[in-house]
Every structure is written in structure tokens, then in C-alpha cells.
Amino acid sequence: MNLLNDFLLIVLSAIVLQNAIFTRGFGASRGSLMRTSSRKILQFGCALTVVATVAALLVWPVQLLLRDRLEADVQLIARYAATLAGICIVYIAIWLLTKYCFPIIHYDIRGLLSNAAFNSATLGSLLIAFSGGYGLIQTVGFALGSGIGYTLAVLLLCEGRRRIALSDVPRAFRGVPVMLLYAGILSLAIYGLIGHQLPT
Amino acid sequence: MNLAKIRTYRKHSRWADGLFWKNPVLVGGLALPLAIIVSHNLKSAVAISILMACSLIPTVLFALLIGRRLPQWIASMLYAVVALALVLVSEPLILPIAPGMSDTLGVYLPILSVNTVLSTLCARCASKRVRPFLMVVDAVVYSAGFALAMALIACVRELFGSNTIWGLSVKFPIRTRGMQIAFAGFILVALFGALFRALHRGMVALLCRRSRPKAETAGQPSGGSL
Numbered sequence: 001m002n003l004l005n006d007f008l009l010i011v012l013s014a015i016v017l018q019n020a021i022f023t024r025g026f027g028a029s030r031g032s033l034m035r036t037s038s039r040k041i042l043q044f045g046c047a048l049t050v051v052a053t054v055a056a057l058l059v060w061p062v063q064l065l066l067r068d069r070l071e072a073d074v075q076l077i078a079r080y081a082a083t084l085a086g087i088c089i090v091y092i093a094i095w096l097l098t099k100y101c102f103p104i105i106h107y108d109i110r111g112l113l114s115n116a117a118f119n120s121a122t123l124g125s126l127l128i129a130f131s132g133g134y135g136l137i138q139t140v141g142f143a144l145g146s147g148i149g150y151t152l153a154v155l156l157l158c159e160g161r162r163r164i165a166l167s168d169v170p171r172a173f174r175g176v177p178v179m180l181l182y183a184g185i186l187s188l189a190i191y192g193l194i195g196h197q198l199p200t
Numbered sequence: 201m202n203l204a205k206i207r208t209y210r211k212h213s214r215w216a217d218g219l220f221w222k223n224p225v226l227v228g229g230l231a232l233p234l235a236i237i238v239s240h241n242l243k244s245a246v247a248i249s250i251l252m253a254c255s256l257i258p259t260v261l262f263a264l265l266i267g268r269r270l271p272q273w274i275a276s277m278l279y280a281v282v283a284l285a286l287v288l289v290s291e292p293l294i295l296p297i298a299p300g301m302s303d304t305l306g307v308y309l310p311i312l313s314v315n316t317v318l319s320t321l322c323a324r325c326a327s328k329r330v331r332p333f334l335m336v337v338d339a340v341v342y343s344a345g346f347a348l349a350m351a352l353i354a355c356v357r358e359l360f361g362s363n364t365i366w367g368l369s370v371k372f373p374i375r376t377r378g379m380q381i382a383f384a385g386f387i388l389v390a391l392f393g394a395l396f397r398a399l400h401r402g403m404v405a406l407l408c409r410r411s412r413p414k415a416e417t418a419g420q421p422s423g424g425s426l
Contacts, residue, residue: 025236025382029316030229076302077288080310084284088277095273114276118314120233127307172398176229177390184386191381 007141010134014145017194020121021153022187024128026146027121032154033179034161040112041158045151047109047116049144051090052125056143059086063130083126091117121150157183214334218341221400225349226393230316235353236385238308242366245354247294247301249347251312253340254290255283259318260339263325264332272326279322284313317342353388 020026027048035041062082066075095113098106109116116122125146129139160182169178213221224230231252238248262282267275287309294301302309312318321342325335358364361379363372378384 023382025233025385026311028232028236028386030232031316033229080284080288084280084310084313088281091277110273114273115319118276118280118319120311120314123314124233124307124311127310131307170394172394172401173390176227177393177397180229180232180386180390180393184383184390187386188381188383191383 003137006135007137010138010141011145011148014125014142015149015152016190018128018146018149019153019190020125020146020150021157021183022190024124025120026124027119027150027154028183030176031115033157033176033183035154035158036161038155038158041151041154043108044112044116045147045154047094047113048119048122048150049147051087051094051113051117052122052143052147053140054093055083055086055090055122056126056129056139057136058090059083059126059130060136060139062086079130080127083123083130087117087122087126121146153186156186160186215337215341218338218345219348220345220396223345223349223396224317224320224342225346226389226396227400228317228320229393230320231346232316232389233311234308234315235349235389236382238305239350239353239357239385239388240361240380241358241364242351242354243297243301244304245350246347247297248305248308248312249343249350250293251287251290251309252315252317252346253343254293255286255312256318256321256343257336257339258286259283260321260325260335263322264335267322267325268328272323275322275326276319279318280313283318284310287312317346349389349392352392353385356388357384 014020018024021028021032035044059082063079066078066082070078091113094117095106095110098109125143126139129142132142134142157179161179164178164182173181218224222228225232225235234248234252239245259279259282263275263279266278270278291302291309294305298304321335321339324330324338355365357379358366359370359372360374360376361384362377363370363375379388
């Protein structure tokens with residue numbers, strides 16, 4: 001029961017309080033800010049979440065071994081390398097699995113899988129979980145929550161973009177700048193939600 | 201006439217485009233996590249810019265070598281691995297800036313290996329129409345453009361946020377520590393992006409006006425292509 005509580009808490013925390021885009025800027029790019037199709041966003045988000053979660057499961061035991069056996073400096077480099085290697089393995093596995101077993105899914109995700117796997121949201125969330133010294137359940141929960149949080153954030157930005165498109169935005173701000181302003185305001189809102197006050 | 205002028209201008213401006221009018225961060229919207237979070241002070245911005253140049257240019261060269269020979273899905277993975285190796289090898293270069301710089305950058309150091317400037321440029325290398333020399337020029341210019349954007353944002357954030365530049369105290373009447381937080385990064389990138397776009401539009405409009413001064417005075421429409 002405690003494990004389930006921990007898992008749900010960390011998932012919720014990763015979705016809202018430590019949202020990949022709004023609190024750390026992970027995965028923020030022109031591509032994610034300017035996506036228009038909700039279906040594509042969900043596909044991309046699912047791919048990212050699956051890669052991050054499976055990679056977390058795969059790399060966590062390696063991290064544990066590295067933590068005990070290596071010095072601090074080497075440990076950090078090994079952690080980066082192991083995390084990226086884990087993502088590569090999961091990426092290849094998903095690519096081959098979908099190609100030979102689920103060709104319809106493969107056709108849908110082949111264009112976005114590499115972007116989802118080699119994304120700052122995937123690598124960043126895993127590295128934060130590992131540097132935080134979380135247990136296996138918490139690490140997997142954090143990776144899962146980061147993926148879900150990223151997807152929800154991009155959906156929110158997409159909805160905002162649709163509404164902004166109806167407004168009369170100054171020419172220089174059209175496109176990426178106005179979306180960044182919108183993301184900045186949402187980021188500030190989440191900063192307030194955590195309970196912080198603006199420093200004076 | 202105007203279109204010919206603009207084409208000539210665009211042909212010769214490739215060297216400066218990545219710095220200003222096609223700046224990868226401010227106009228292109230690439231590598232935003234670094235611009236939003238890491239740009240809270242100038243030292244971090246310079247350090248990450250050095251690492252970006254050290255990883256981007258060799259990785260683009262690598263992409264030019266293997267990009268057309270391997271399937272795209274394998275190549276994209278190799279680019280990330282090569283870039284991470286380059287970032288880790290180049291890490292000692294940033295230690296003279298501040299001894300604990302690697303710790304300050306934290307997870308944003310390995311994230312350089314999966315940044316969107318790198319993936320965009322490397323993906324272009326797979327095309328058969330691309331000229332290798334121009335890709336290298338783009339890599340160099342994009343690295344400089346990234347550094348310029350980071351330095352601009354970092355200067356403003358550090359000056360307003362902690363009244364220092366490069367860690368040195370500066371007398372400045374306003375101090376808003378909120379500038380050090382992520383939302384300020386989003387808003388500053390947006391403001392600088394809009395400023396660069398407005399300047400670019402103004403410059404192209406000026407170019408059109410200069411090419412047809414008589415048409416303007418006669419009340420004829422000018423710069424119709426824009």
C-alpha cells in the first residue's frame with residue numbers, strides 16, 4: 001500500500017509540480033510549441049512515455065551498481081552514458097518490435113519515435129530521477145509522470161495556440177514568441193501552485 | 201526588381217543569418233531548454249555555448265560522413281551518442297570559467313547531446329542536395345548564433361536578477377530576483393525573438409524602399425512581394 005502511495009504521489013508530482021516543460025523547460029522546442037494535431041500530440045506523448053518508463057526500468061539496476069562501485073566523477077559520466085545507452089536499447093527494441101509485430105503502429109510512429117526517444121524530456125527526466133537517488137518504483141513513477149506531464153502540457157499549449165490564433169497578435173509576436181509568452185505565464189502559474197512566492 | 205534585390209541579399213547573408221535573422225534559439229525556437237533554464241547567468245551561458253560548439257560542429261561533420269549511408273532511424277541514435285561523447289570530452293574546457301561549472305549545469309550538460317539544433321542540422325545532412333561546405337558553415341554560424349542568444353538573455357537575467365555581470369557587482373537601480381526563475385527565461389526568449397523578427401522585417405522593408413525610391417514618391421505601391 002505504501003509503495004502504491006509513493007508511486008502515485010511521485011507520478012502526480014512529476015505531472016504537475018515538476019512538469020517537464022513548465023518547470024524545467026525539457027522538451028520545449030518549436031516542434032512541441034507549434035503542434036496542431038491532438039492525435040499527433042498523443043502519439044508523440046505515448047511514445048515518449050513508453051520510452052522513458054521502460055528505459056527507467058532498464059537503467060535503474062545499472063545505476064545502483066554504478067553508485068556503489070565508482071568514484072563520484074566517473075560515476076556521473078557513467079550515469080550519463082548508461083542512461084543514453086538504455087534509451088538507445090529501448091528505441092531499437094520498440095522500432096524492431098513494432099516493425100515486425102505491429103506494422104500498423106510502426107507506420108504511425110516511425111516518423112516521431114526518434115524525436116520522442118532522443119528528446120530532452122526523456123533524457124532529462126531519467127537523469128533527474130537517478131540523481132535524486134529514488135528507488136525503482138519512484139524512478140519508474142517519475143519517468144511515467146514526466147511523460148504524461150509533457151503530453152498534457154503540449155495539449156494545453158495546443159489548445160492555447162488555437163485560441164491565440166483567433167486573436168489579433170502583433171506581427172512580430174506571431175508564431176513561436178507568443179507561444180513562449182503563453183508557456184511563460186503557465187510556468188509562472190505552476191511556480192505559484194507549488195507554493196513559492198516571487199522573490200523580492 | 202525588388203525580388204532580385206532580396207534574392208541577392210539572401211544569397212550573401214547566409215553567413216550572418218544564423219546569427220541574427222535565423223537565430224536558432226530566438227527565431228528558430230530550437231534548443232529552448234538551455235535558453236530558458238541555463239541562461240540565468242553569463243558564466244553558465246558561455247560554458248554551455250562552448251560545449252554546444254564543441255559538440256555541434258564535429259557531429260555535423262560526422263553526419264556528413266555517415267548520414268547518407270545509414271538509415272535515418274539508426275543515424276539519429278548515433279548522432280546523440282557521438283554528441284554525448286564530445287560533450288563529455290570537452291567538459292574540461294569549461295572548468296577555467298568556474299571550478300564547479302559542471303555541477304552548476306547539472307543535467308543540462310548531457311542534454312546538449314539531444315538538443316534540437318543538433319538534430320535539425322544532422323537531419324539535413326542526409327539530403328542529397330545539401331552541400332557539405334555550407335552545412336559546416338551552418339554549424340559554425342548556428343553555434344555562434346546560439347552563443348549570441350544565450351549571452352543576450354543571460355546578460356539581461358543576471359543584470360536584473362542579481363545586479364551582476366560575469367559575477368562582478370554592477371550598480372543598477374532595479375533588482376528583481378524573479379528573473380532567475382524559469383518563467384522569465386520563457387518570456388525573455390519570446391521578447392528577444394519578437395525584437396529580432398521586427399528588426400529583420402524593418403531591414404527588408406528598408407531594402408525594398410531603397411531599391412524603388414521613385415515609385416514611392418510617385419505614390420506607386422512598392423515591395424509588393426512582401
